[in-house]
Amino acid sequence: MKPPRVTQKVFEVSLSVPQTTLGAVDILRNVLLNVGIRLEDIIEQDVDGHKALAFYCPSLKLTQNLERKLKKICSNGMEVRCGVLYQDDWLTRWKKDWKPFALTSRLDVVPAWCQEAYTLGKRDHILLDTISSFGTGLHETTRFMAQFVEALQGKFDNCLDVGTGTGILALVALKTGAKEVYAIDIDEMCVQAASANLKANGYSDEFIMQSDLLKFKPSQKFDFVLANLMTHDLVKMKRKILSFVKPGGWLAVSGVSLENLPLLRQGFDSLPLRCVKIQKGTKWAAVLFRRNRT
Numbered sequence: 001m002k003p004p005r006v007t008q009k010v011f012e013v014s015l016s017v018p019q020t021t022l023g024a025v026d027i028l029r030n031v032l033l034n035v036g037i038r039l040e041d042i043i044e045q046d047v048d049g050h051k052a053l054a055f056y057c058p059s060l061k062l063t064q065n066l067e068r069k070l071k072k073i074c075s076n077g078m079e080v081r082c083g084v085l086y087q088d089d090w091l092t093r094w095k096k097d098w099k100p101f102a103l104t105s106r107l108d109v110v111p112a113w114c115q116e117a118y119t120l121g122k123r124d125h126i127l128l129d130t131i132s133s134f135g136t137g138l139h140e141t142t143r144f145m146a147q148f149v150e151a152l153q154g155k156f157d158n159c160l161d162v163g164t165g166t167g168i169l170a171l172v173a174l175k176t177g178a179k180e181v182y183a184i185d186i187d188e189m190c191v192q193a194a195s196a197n198l199k200a201n202g203y204s205d206e207f208i209m210q211s212d213l214l215k216f217k218p219s220q221k222f223d224f225v226l227a228n229l230m231t232h233d234l235v236k237m238k239r240k241i242l243s244f245v246k247p248g249g250w251l252a253v254s255g256v257s258l259e260n261l262p263l264l265r266q267g268f269d270s271l272p273l274r275c276v277k278i279q280k281g282t283k284w285a286a287v288l289f290r291r292n293r294t
Contacts, residue, residue: 010085011063014045015070016052017077024051026283031078033230035069038165050079058189100125103143104150107175109168112200126171127200129193141254144279144286145228146172148252153177156223160184160244162213167194169226174203178224182207184216214240221246227253231260235267242271248293250276254286261285 015031017024025044028051032042037055045052057063063082070080100110100118103126110118112129146169149159153176161170164183173181185191188210195205214237225244227234234241234253245251251273256264258280264287265275273289 009060011057011060012054012083012085013057013063013066013070014052014054014081014083015074016045016050016079016081018050025053028053028078031070031073034073035066037066056085103168104146104172106150107146107172124175126168126175126197128166128168128171128197129200140281140284141228141256141286142168144281144284145169145226145252145254147279148250148277148286148288149173149224149226150176152224152250156250158182158220158222159224159226160218160222162225162227162241162244163229164194164208165190165228167197167208169228170194170208171197171201171203173224173226174198174201180207182209182218182222184209184211184213186210186212213237218244222249224250224252227251227255229253229255231256231264234264238268238271242273242291245291247291249291251289251291252286253289254284256285256287258283258285261287 015028017028029042032053032055041055043054045054057066067080067082074080100108100114102123103109106124108118108123108125109128110125112127115127118125149169149172156173156178158180159170159173159178159182161167161173161181161183164170164185167183170181170183183194185194191208191210195208198205198208222244223246225241227241229237234255241253242251253264253268261278261280264285268287268289271289272292274292275287276290277288279286279288
């Protein structure tokens with residue numbers, strides 16, 4: 001499957017408050033998450049003395065729907081703006097703002113349009129095109145998960161990436177030696193993007209599929225399961241997620257804000273898991289568990 005092309009327009013929606021507002025970014029992010037915007041799709045901006053968070057939509061209908069939802073729940077001082085980016089402007093913005101970067105101690109992420117200029121060295125790299133699903137891999141949560149995967153190199157043969165987005169964590173798993181990687185996402189656009197990214201890196205997209213997590217019924221359990229979701233979704237679907245993990249296998253979860261980390265830990269306490277490591281950043285955390293063997 002090929003990713004959908006950005007043929008004419010991409011709609012930009014931004015939410016802003018004055019930069020003097022205490023905790024502006026966190027406030028804006030929570031508002032966007034409450035209307036269903038994916039964490040990895042949110043981009044931070046500075047616009048005319050205001051702190052803004054933006055996201056992008058492929059259709060006018062979806063944009064208008066989200067704009068109405070935002071205006072209903074916005075508090076005083078918040079401003080919602082909508083605009084149109086044409087294909088050339090969209091590509092130019094991403095090419096300007098998104099450059100190759102180090103994801104882990106061994107892996108770089110290289111935007112597909114930077115491939116020719118990227119200098120090959122001792123480090124391995126992942127080619128990534130995010131035009132379709134708007135995920136860059138720069139977020140703390142993605143980096144933490146990628147570092148967990150790399151640290152467990154040689155300790156797992158197969159892997160499941162839940163909520164794969166651009167497929168970046170599935171690619172990290174393959175790059176670190178996984179023999180078989182399944183990846184699911186409820187969003188068709190993400191599945192198409194992940195499929196294209198796996199192919200661009202020389203891997204098969206056979207096990208990339210669109211599926212609701214609660215309806216996903218694999219024929220096997222996995223050595224390693226990755227779930228980069230929001231805290232409440234992780235807690236709500238914890239037993240379903242656990243059902244994918246082999247006894248003695250690994251589970252890494254992220255998308256957890258520092259303030260919600262106690263909620264995550266409490267929610268997972270009843271599961272047959274041992275907490276192996278907690279990775280904390282400036283605002284976000286990731287947790288690595290190991291499932292009990294019995």
